[in-house]
Amino acid sequence: MAARPLLEVRDLEAWYGESHVLHGVTLSVGEGETVTLIGRNGAGKTTTLRAIVGILRKRKGVIRLGDRDLMALAAHRVARAGLGYVPEERGIFASLNVEENLLLPPHVADGGMSVEDIYRLFPNLLERRKSPGTKLSGGEQQMLAIARILRTGARVLLLDEPTEGLAPVIVQRIGEVIRTLKSLGYTILLVEQNFRFAAKLADRFYVMEDGKVIDGFRADELSAKSEVLHAYLGV
Amino acid sequence: MTTTTSAPAAPAKIASGRSGELLTALGVLALLLAAPFLFYPVFVMKVLCFALFAAAFNLLIGFVGLLSFGHAAFFGTGAYIAAHAAKVWHLDPLVAVVLGGLGGGVLGLAVGFLAIKRKGIYFSMITLALSQMVFFIAVQAPFTGGEDGIQGIPRGHLFGFIDLNEPLPMYGFVLAIFVFGMFALWRIVHSPFGQILKAIRDNEARAISLGYDVARYKLIAFVISAAVAAAAGGAKSLVFQLASLTDITWQMSGEVILITLLGGIGTILGPVVGAVIVITLENYLATLDVPVTVLIGGIFVACVLLFRRGIVGEIEHWLARR
Amino acid sequence: MTTIFGVPAAALYGQILIGLINGSFYALLSLGLAVIFGLLNVINFAHGALYMLGAFTAWLGLQYFGLNYWAALVVVPIVVGLFGIVIERLALRRISGLDPLYGLLLTFGLTLVIEGLFRYWYGSSGQPYAPPPQLTGGVNLGFMFLPIYRGWVVIASVIVCFATWYVIERTRLGAYLRAATENPALVKAFGINVPLLITLTYAGGVALAGFAGVLAAPIYQVSPLMGSNLIIVVFAVVVVGGMGSILGAIVTGYLLGVLEGLTKVFYPPASAIVIFVVMAVVLLVRPAGLFGRGD
DSSP: OOSSOSEEEEEEEEEETTEEEEEEEEEEEOTTOEEEEEEOTTSSHHHHHHHHHTSSOSEEEEEEETTEEGGGSOHHHHGGGTEEEEOTTTTOOTTSBHHHHHHOSOOOSTTOOOHHHHHHHOHHHHHTTTSBGGGSOHHHHHHHHHHHHHTTTOSEEEEEOTTTTOOHHHHHHHHHHHHHHHHTTOEEEEEOSOHHHHHTTOSEEEEEETTEEEEEEEGGGHHHHHHHHHHHHTO | OOHHHHTTHHHHHHHHHHHHHHHHHHHHHHHHHHHHHHSOHHHHHHHHHHHHHHHHHHHHHHHTOOOOSOTHHHHHHHHHHHHHHHHTSOOOHHHHHHHHHHHHHHHHHHHHHHHTTSOHHHHHHHHHHHHHHHHHHHHHOGGGTTTTOEEOOOOOEETTTEETTSHHHHHHHHHHHHHHHHHHHHHHHHSHHHHHHHHHHHOHHHHHHTTOOHHHHHHHHHHHHHHHHHHHHHHHHHHHTEEOGGGGSHHHHHHHHHHHHHHOTTOSSHHHHHHHHHHHHHHHHHHTTSOHHHHHHHHHHHHHHHOTTHHHHHHHHHHHHO | OOEETTEEHHHHHHHHHHHHHHHHHHHHHHHHHHHHHHHHOOOOTTHHHHHHHHHHHHHHHHHHHOOOHHHHHHHHHHHHHHHHHHHHHHTGGGGTTSOHHHHHHHHHHHHHHHHHHHHHHHOSSOBOOOOOGGGOSEEEOSSSEEEHHHHHHHHHHHHHHHHHHHHHHHSHHHHHHHHHHHOHHHHHHTTOOHHHHHHHHHHHHHHHHHHHHHHHTTTSOBOTTHHHHHHHHHHHHHHHHOTTOHHHHHHHHHHHHHHHHHHHHHOGGGTTTHHHHHHHHHHHHOTTOTTOOOO
């Protein structure tokens, strides 16, 4: 683990209206690391991501990206600190075609992939670039959701359940994409229900329950921890 | 068993709420009985008519969550029909007002039937557009008297022997209509029917899933609201002995919204308080060289930005928090 | 003399032209309403008052600053747009997230203030505004006499409507706007300044109303109440078209304008209400509107 984490979240609390949903989340992701948040439905994984990117505004605690204090930024400035966000259910816009969806997120840093690179990585998107975004299959939409943040130059990616509701073949393909991103040095915070999928990708894991991080371990501790994990996840 | 001790408290609280309402109602009634001796009777009668009009409007916005932007159509139609009944058919003033209310109810059935096909903001636009259509018809129809309106409407003799040309009997007549109308609306709001309306207001999808025919409930509420608004318009036409295009304009629809918003949407007393303030303001401003609509518009903006609960709503909120 | 369905052909064409002109204003205004509603969730009642403000600004500019018509076509939408920015920042922003009905009420209040002030200052009667010398006179098209200014109004409105459509449907800025209409929170999370986009959208929408006001000045009298009666008809147009589609708003505007013109030929007394009747029929047959996608 890097000495100084790139993304650092400390004692994060958050509220949906009156209901208190995060009760002190602490986690960190080092540069180039892939870290997975696991936990049952409703544990607060998605909420944690939404609080980090600033969609959820009612929150307190510490969120830092490198030297930047993300808590202090307006919602539309968070991404410009270098974050790329792939939301739950992909967030593809129906009134935009594939290419417009791809070009939507603004550049936040130099060194993003070019549109040509992206089409080389995801040839399907090139074929269907003039179709409305939501006319794509679920798997293609997921590729599009990932592809569009690779263009922005963000080096820290927040992926919220990229495999949800997809066929095994597609899940495998997304696993390959994430592995490629990892090898390219991206820093990834992944939320995943599909533990078997995450187990093969992540360097470290955090377990969430009731709005808190209750445990954390490295990939090489997996086998030793499998008993505890079964208890946490109820699998 | 600690929970049982708190259980009887709830009905007691409701009962005290009810008796509080009753006390307030008696207080207001006492004030209204004294009012013609303290103020110019025609002014108080105007307040009563507009308060009833606003209370009818409030049934929709406050208890069903429907913002009608065309209630002047019913107010004006009631005024025209009552005027025609009194002047041309020489009917008893009470019959004239009742006919006005019925006419407004029938129009409400047609307008409501169309408007409830859409929700929210579209509902408002549809009611506004349809009321504008009624306005254009009123401009062209022969019996409304066009720009002149129907003037010199005889107030007549109630039941054939109470001369309404005298201020006090006329006041009593208007007060009786007001009290009856307010009582009817109060009963509706507190009836099982009213509970269903509020359920629709709070969560329409849930009301549908519970098996209520939401469209029918909305339509019934709309017709009642239109009929009461029209009766208020009928009474107003007898008070001023005039029914004119002013009664049916979109500005009038805006005025009743303002009265309700200022007084407090969804409160029983709000429309009355709002009517007192708005009518008083208009009366005073008419004598000054200040454009009335500018001030009315300013109050509108202030209400929406600063106190959306309205005067009565803010007071109730404050009392509830203490 | 040629007649069509017993009506002199020249009268028929004349009314169709008037219908197209009215339709031009319906289209320009309902387009602005639809764009604003899409992003802000506000039905801008003040749209009519801002159209009036546009016409008055053109008139005042000519009276006091010698601002000619062509300059007014550019300057007035900017002035009205700036005024829109003030409205959005000071008032509409504070009620965002509330029930859209409050937006309607707020802009209704603003309408009363704006119209009341102009009526106080200039009275209710109309002020004449001469068309520019380049557009006076008319041409004989063979089947009818076409006053040049009226032809210009139709052409100018079509161009502006098309340009607006193009910006929204075919440019990067338009993509931001469409995306933010669908999911503002996500668009913000991508790093797009949605609050600014909202301000610009409102300003752009009301600038269209200001532009329509300048176009209208030489045709109708410039009067404080010219906007409010129009806006109610435009509401009906919006209900007929449904606010889901930009192109739908434009097409519905022209169609209903022409229909109104035709009614004036065949049954004049109904011409004031025909659009409302169409609205009622559409509500019965297709409640979501011709191009609508439901509530």
